[in-house]
Amino acid sequence: MQKKPSENTTIVNMRAKDGLTSGIHQSLKNPAGKIRSSPPYVTSDNIWHGRLGNQMFKYASILGISRKQGRTMFIERGTDLEKTFKINYIYTNESIEKWSVIREKDPVAFDKRLMKLPRNDTRIYGFLQSFLYFADVVDEVRTEFTFHDSVANEAATILRDIYIKYNVSTTVGVHVRRGDFLSDYGQYWGYGVPKKSYFTKAFSIFKSKFPERRIVFLVASDDLPWCSKHLHSNDVIVLPPASAAVHLAVLTSCDHMIISGGTFGWWSGWLSNGYVIYFSGYMGNGTRLGKTLTISTYYPLLWVGLGN
Numbered sequence: 012m013q014k015k016p017s018e019n020t021t022i023v024n025m026r027a028k029d030g031l032t033s034g035i036h037q038s039l040k041n042p043a044g045k046i047r048s049s050p051p052y053v054t055s056d057n058i059w060h061g062r063l064g065n066q067m068f069k070y071a072s073i074l075g076i077s078r079k080q081g082r083t084m085f086i087e088r089g090t091d092l093e094k095t096f097k098i099n100y101i102y103t104n105e106s107i108e109k110w111s112v113i114r115e116k117d118p119v120a121f122d123k124r125l126m127k128l129p130r131n132d133t134r135i136y137g138f139l140q141s142f143l144y145f146a147d148v149v150d151e152v153r154t155e156f157t158f159h160d161s162v163a164n165e166a167a168t169i170l171r172d173i174y175i176k177y178n179v180s181t182t183v184g185v186h187v188r189r190g191d192f193l194s195d196y197g198q199y200w201g202y203g204v205p206k207k208s209y210f211t212k213a214f215s216i217f218k219s220k221f222p223e224r225r226i227v228f229l230v231a232s233d234d235l236p237w238c239s240k241h242l243h244s245n246d247v248i249v250l251p252p253a254s255a256a257v258h259l260a261v262l263t264s265c266d267h268m269i270i271s272g273g274t275f276g277w278w279s280g281w282l283s284n285g286y287v288i289y290f291s292g293y294m295g296n297g298t299r300l301g302k303t304l305t306i307s308t309y310y311p312l313l314w315v316g317l318g319n
Contacts, residue, residue: 072141182227184265201297201301
């Protein structure tokens with residue numbers, strides 16, 4: 012039997028505050044505005060664990076899981092996602108603590124159990140880092156990850172200035188993740204950080220692939236001094252300081268991507284929807300994360316792995 016949301020359930024329409032047409036589960040209300048019965052809910056039990064890229068995986072994966080099973084999805088308010096994108100499914104439900112919790116088996120592997128959940132309201136604890144969760148709702152995911160106008164406009168200004176100054180015909184985004192991956196914590200889990208040689212080889216591949224075009228490589232990183240020192244070139248531009256949201260908007264607007272590791276870089280590649288090169292040593296063989304990583308369910312088939 013389908014359950015009814017509690018009377019203290021609040022449905023929040025983020026588009027309404029931007030003056031846009033409502034787009035959030037109008038089917039949950041009847042013409043009188045009363046909340047009526049809906050399919051079982053599914054949400055993340057750890058949406059706050061991790062930054063923007065991690066939250067994107069959870070949101071996209073739960074969206075895919077909900078569509079596969081005819082469920083209603085939502086996430087809690089106040090996340091980086093809400094501040095970055097015009098996402099639709101943001102609710103507050105005070106009865107959530109009573110719902111059952113299902114944990115994913117491994118953090119970087121597709122867990123097929125989650126595609127057939129019990130028919131009660133459910134919280135999923137996990138990072139859900141596989142594109143297979145949302146493979147059937149790709150277009151909807153791309154729509155959900157539409158940047159807020161303020162973010163998109165700031166990114167557009169950066170890109171316009173670069174196109175004018177450098178007479179660009181092709182842009183390749185470059186995401187360089189270092190920072191916490193080099194910490195004791197990062198090394199404990201097995202995160203790999205590419206050397207200069209990885210980026211040099213990736214640059215050469217794009218120059219060979221598009222020999223007649225004026226290519227510019229746009230670099231975003233959590234270690235800009237390293238990038239300025241080791242990736243310096245006339246066709247390499249280190250992006251000016253900006254929020255993570257703006258840098259993501261710039262990278263996803265590029266024609267192609269080069270990524271090192273991490274979920275932020277992954278989504279830069281996926282949303283750019285071009286030719287993507289990824290660092291094949293992101294999670295080392297035999298490391299804590301490397302043991303659970305399944306390449307075929309983490310990286311899309313057409314992406315190209317490259318080592319140092």
